[in-house]
Amino acid sequence: MNNMETVRLGMVAVSRSCFPRTLSEKRRKAVKVSYKEELYECPVIVENERDMLNALKDVQDHGVNALVVFLGNFGPETPETLLAKHFPGPVMYVAAAEGDGDLHDGRGDAYCGMLNCSYNLSLRSLRSYIPEYPIGSDREVADMIESFIPIARTVLSLKKLKIISFGPRPQDFLACNAPIQGLFDLGVEIEENSELDLLVAYNKHADDSRIPALVKEMQNQIGSSPYSGILDRLAQYELTLLDWADEHKGERSYVAFANKCWPAFQTEFKFVPCYVNSRLTERGIPVSCEVDIYGALSEYIGLCVTQLPVTLLDINNTVPATMYEQHIRTKRPYRNDDLFMGFHCGNTACSLLKNPHMGYQLIMKRDLEPELKHPDITRGTMEGDLISGPVTIYRLQSNARGQLKAYIAEGEVLDVPTSSFGSIGIIGIDEMARFYRYVLLAKAYPHHTAVAFRHAGKALFEVFRYLGIEDIAFNQKPGHLYANENPFKH
Numbered sequence: 001m002n003n004m005e006t007v008r009l010g011m012v013a014v015s016r017s018c019f020p021r022t023l024s025e026k027r028r029k030a031v032k033v034s035y036k037e038e039l040y041e042c043p044v045i046v047e048n049e050r051d052m053l054n055a056l057k058d059v060q061d062h063g064v065n066a067l068v069v070f071l072g073n074f075g076p077e078t079p080e081t082l083l084a085k086h087f088p089g090p091v092m093y094v095a096a097a098e099g100d101g102d103l104h105d106g107r108g109d110a111y112c113g114m115l116n117c118s119y120n121l122s123l124r125s126l127r128s129y130i131p132e133y134p135i136g137s138d139r140e141v142a143d144m145i146e147s148f149i150p151i152a153r154t155v156l157s158l159k160k161l162k163i164i165s166f167g168p169r170p171q172d173f174l175a176c177n178a179p180i181q182g183l184f185d186l187g188v189e190i191e192e193n194s195e196l197d198l199l200v201a202y203n204k205h206a207d208d209s210r211i212p213a214l215v216k217e218m219q220n221q222i223g224s225s226p227y228s229g230i231l232d233r234l235a236q237y238e239l240t241l242l243d244w245a246d247e248h249k250g251e252r253s254y255v256a257f258a259n260k261c262w263p264a265f266q267t268e269f270k271f272v273p274c275y276v277n278s279r280l281t282e283r284g285i286p287v288s289c290e291v292d293i294y295g296a297l298s299e300y301i302g303l304c305v306t307q308l309p310v311t312l313l314d315i316n317n318t319v320p321a322t323m324y325e326q327h328i329r330t331k332r333p334y335r336n337d338d339l340f341m342g343f344h345c346g347n348t349a350c351s352l353l354k355n356p357h358m359g360y361q362l363i364m365k366r367d368l369e370p371e372l373k374h375p376d377i378t379r380g381t382m383e384g385d386l387i388s389g390p391v392t393i394y395r396l397q398s399n400a401r402g403q404l405k406a407y408i409a410e411g412e413v414l415d416v417p418t419s420s421f422g423s424i425g426i427i428g429i430d431e432m433a434r435f436y437r438y439v440l441l442a443k444a445y446p447h448h449t450a451v452a453f454r455h456a457g458k459a460l461f462e463v464f465r466y467l468g469i470e471d472i473a474f475n476q477k478p479g480h481l482y483a484n485e486n487p488f489k490h
Contacts (some may be wrong), residue, residue, distance in 0.1 A: 001254075001283065001284030001303070001466050003156040003283075003284040003285050003303075003305060003328065004153060004157040004254060004284065004303065004304045004307075005065070005153055005156035005160065005166065005253075005254075005304075006153045007065065007066050007149050007151075007153045008038070008040070008063050008064050008065050008066065009035075009037075009038065009039045009040065009064065009066050009067075009068060009145065009148075009149070009152075009472040010027065010030065010032065010039070010040040010041075010042055010059040010062065010064030010066070010067055011039055011041055011066070011067075011068040011070055011145075012041070012042045012044065012046055012055045012067060012069055012083060013025060013027070013028035013042075013043060013045055013046070013070045013071075013072045014045070014046040014069060014070065014072070014075040014076060014079065014080040014083075015045050015046070015047050015072060015073050015075065015076070016047070016069055016073055016074040016075055016076050016113070017047050017048070017076070019031065019073035019074050019108060019109070020073070020105065020106075021047065021073075021330075022074025023047050023072055023073050023106060023108050023181075024045055024070070024071075024073050024108070025072070025460045027070070027072040027108070027460045028070055028072055029042065029142045030138035031058050031070060031138045031142055031145075032137070034138040034139045034141070034268050035142035035145055037145070037146070039145070040059065040062050040063075040064050042055050042058050042059050042062075043058070044058055045210070045435065046080060046083070046367075047076055047079070048076065048079055049078065049079050049082065052080075052082050052083055052086075053080040053180065055083070056083065056086055056087060060087075064089075064153035064268055065088075065089045065152075065156055066089050066090050066091075066092075066148070066156065067083065067087050067090070067091045067092070067148075068091075068092045068145055069083050069091060069093050069094075069114050069147065070092065070094055070095070070096070070116065070141070071093070071094070071095035071108075071110040071114060071117065072095075072096050072108060072110065072448050073096070073100075073108030073109060073110055073113065074108065074109045074110060074112060074113035074116075075095075075110065075113040075114075075117060075339035076114075077114075077116045077117060077119075078120065080093075080117055080120075081117060081120040081121050081124055081126060081258065081337055084121060084124075084126045084127070084128050085126055086343040087122060087142075087228070087417070089152070089155070089156055090128075090129060090148075090151065090152040090156065090466065091128045091129070092128065092130070092131075092133065092148045092152075093114070093117055093118075093121075093128055093129070093130050093131040093134060094134045094135075094136070094141050094145070095110035095111065095113065095114045095117075095134055095135050095136075096108055096110045096135070096136075096137075096138075096141070097110075097111070097135050097136050097137055097140070097450050098111075099137045099138075099367065104246055104402065105362055107395065109285065110135065110343050111114075111135050111147055112332070114130075114134055114135065115139045115222075115437050118130065120350065120479045123300075127464055127466055127468065128466075129148055129151055129462060131144045131148075131275075132148065135356075142329065145423055147458075147459070150304065150305045150306070150307075150456075150459045150463075151304075151305075151459060151462050151463050151466060153302055153304050153307075154304035154305055154463045154477075155466055155467070156189055157254055157300075157304045158186055158188055158301070158304075158467075159187045159301060159436045160252050160253040160254050161188050161189070161250035161252060161254045161255070161256065162188070162189040162190065162191060162248075162249050162250065162254070162255050162256075163183070163188060163189070163190045163191070163255070163256050163293055163296050163297060163300075164190075164191045164193070164244065164245065164248060164255055164256070164258070165190065165191070165192050165193065165257070165258040165259065165291055165293055165296075166174065166193050166194070166195055166197065166198040166257075166258075166259045166260055167193075167194060167198070167258050167259065167260025167291055168194075168260065168291060169260070169290060169291045169292075170260065170262060170263070170290055170291075170386070173290055174235065174447075177361060177400070178258075178291075178292075178293035178294055178363075179183065179398045179399070179400055179401075179402050180293075181398070181402035182294075182398030182402050182403075183293070183398075184295070185402070185404070186297075186404075186467060187276070188297065189250075189252055190293065191248055192367065193222070195260055195264060195265070195268075198240070198259070199268055199269070201240050201242045201243075202236060202237060202269065203237045203252050204240075205239050205240050205243070206236065208236060210235075210239055210344060211232055211235045211236055211239065211443055214235035215231045215235045217456075218231050218234065218235060218275075218279075219231065221279075222356070222357065222358045222382075222445060223357075224408055225357060225358040226374075227358045227359060227360055227375070227379040227380070228358060230270070230271045230379050230380055233269070233270060233271050234271060234273075234275055234276050234380060237271070237273060237276050238276045238279060238280070241257065241276065241287075241463040242280075243436070245257075245313040247465075247484075252306075252457075254300075255285060255298040256285065256286040256287070256288070256297065256299065256300045257277075257280070257285065257286070257287040257288065257296060257323075257363040258287075258288045258291050258292055258295065258296040259273065259277075259287060259288070259289075259291065259456050260291050261273050261274070261277075261290060261345075261357065262288065262290075262361075262364055263288050263364065263367065263368060266364060266368055266377040266378060267368065267377065269376075270344070270376075270377045271377060271379055271380040272286075272345065272360070272361045272364065272377075272378055272379065272380040273380065273382055274344075274345050274346035274347045274361070274380055274381040274382055275346065275358060275381065275382045276380075277289070277347040278346065278347050278348055278349050278382040278423075279349075279350075281299070281309050281310070281311065281347070281348070281349050281351035282309050282350065282351060283488065284303060284309070286299035286300050286303060286310065287347070288311075288312050288345060288448070289312060289345070289448070292312065292446070292448050294367075294395070294397050294398060294446075295312045295395070295446075295448045295450065297396055298312075298313075298394060298395045298396050298397075298450035299311070299312055299356035299371075299450050300451050300458065301394075301396060301450075301460070301463060302392075302394065302451075302452040302460070305452065305455050305456050305459045305460055305463060306453075306454055307451050308450060308452070308453060309349040309351060309352060309453070310350065310450055310452050310453070311344070311347065311348040311352060311423065311450075312346050312347065312448050312449070312450055313342035313343055313348075313423070313448070313449055313451055314342065314343050314344055314447050314448060314449075314453070315342065315393075315436075315440065315448075315449050316339055316340065316342060316343035316424075316447075317340065317341045317343070318336070318339070318340060318341070319336060319339045319340070319341060319426055321336065323419075324336045324339070324489065325437050327414075327416045327417075328414065328416060328426075332414060332428065334414075334428045335433075337432065337433035338428055338429060338430060338431065338432045338433065339426055339427065339428050339429075339432065340391075340426075340427055340429075340432060340436075341415070341418065341420070341424055341425070341427070342368060342386065342413075342424065342427045342449070342451060343360050343420070343422050343423065343424040344422060344423050344424075345363075345364075345381050345422050345423070346359060346361070346380075346381025346383050346422055347382070347422050347423060348382065348384075348386065348423035349382075350382060350384075351387075352386060352387055352452035352453055353358065353382070353383070353384030353385065353386060354384050354386075354387055354389065355384050355385075356377075356382055356383070356384040357382075357383055357384060358379070358380070358381065358382060358383070359379075359381045359382075359421065359422075360378045360379045360380070360381060361375075361378045361381050361385040361422075362421050362422075363379075364378045365378040366397050381422060381423075382423065383418060383422055383423060384423065385418050385424060385425055386413045386423065386424065386425025386427075387413065387425075388412070388413045388414060388452070389412060389413060390410070390411075390412050390453070390454055390455045391410070391411055391412060391413055391427060391452065391454070391455065392408060392409070392410050392411075392451070392452045392453050392455055392456045392457050392460065393407075393408075393409050393411065393427070393429065393449045393450070393452065393454055394406065394407060394408045394409070394449070394450050394452070394456075394457075394460050395407055395446075395448070395449055395450055396464065396469070397443060397445060397446070399444070403471075404467075404468075404469050404471075404475070405443065405469065405473070406460075406464045406471070406472050407439050407440070407445065407472070407473040407474065408455045408457045408460050408461055408464075408472065408473075409432075409435055409457075409474055409475040410429075410455045410456075410473050411427055411429035411430070411432075412427070413425040413426065413427055413428075413453075414426045414427070414428055415469055426472070427451075429475060430475060430477070431475050431476060431477065431478065432475070434475070434476065434482065435475040435476070437485075438476075438482035438484055439473040439474075439475070439482070442482070442484050443471075443473060457474070461474075
């Protein structure tokens, strides 16, 4: 996956002039030894503003794009916080614990210095990443630095992201409305196009010499299918999107798509685009359904955090009581209202599905070609039950006033057959019923959720916090009420 930034870490140690600078230097070197991965160790110890400028030049000359500021002792408040002001990438602050037992000449007081550092960052309205407990031994600080990487990668990548959209949202799909001010506030660019633009570009690819090879690749992936007669059209469409991305990303390095996919799409393109969407998502280019621009943004964030394919699903339907009783109640620690079915037509990467296979969009067939015994223009989905295991559902969203908000909830996909269609799975979230009522409904979130196929809540929370999102919701445990939750249950 090359649709995101590579993090190049650097570390700068700081020292308050009345403390031994050798202490910061010694502790910095110990962190470098403990951190086994690539980490540029700046030789400049920052005691004053001149040192700060020299350190900045040094790390930038060495290609550093994410900075660790290390308080080896108390630290100089102004120079150390000016590093965050002037360094163009994400910055992390950590501090040394008193681990060597010398509380005379070897005492650094970084525990105290971190308080003043945080205070000064706030005074200057500077964003930074400070770990949950930012004080530690060299080994512990090295672990903190490791946790910074997905945060830094996401923040860096968003600054170089362009979301490309095609078409307005489907009629009466107001939930996919996307005020763009919030995108610009995050540093994300957007290019909005019509469906006609896409159709014109698609038709120009009708005789593309690359189509036969791509069809063969698709055939090898999906095997035999009664619906594979449209692979040439799907290959043509995939090439159209990839070429558009290359030609239109402009000064940006990375792209995600938010595309209209029904109903005129089927009548004009003669297929559903789901399989192509799944293939692009597999290679690290998220494609959201129904022109869900903030859905595409959310997918991209999860991709950067996990470096794994993600998907976008409807928070779709309840689990039938008979299915719950037969497969779940006595085997898993969930009430039925802790469960829901996550579904979309067929946009999920093959690697995230059990027995992936090409199908057709049953719901659209009922509407667009009910008279046909076999589907025609509604072919092209990628279907199968979601693979079981840990997941995180999450979303970053803007309201109509441009205010950004987010939610995160960790859970799992259950290893239970759905007996349904599309890309679908049973997802268990602790206290989902209350989360559904007091976050998703109360805070007016749309029906699409991004899904990362691992527990990534900690990193996602820190990313959202780094981006300045103040309203970050998550599922509350029993006995912990939401701010707007009715405490009277009967």
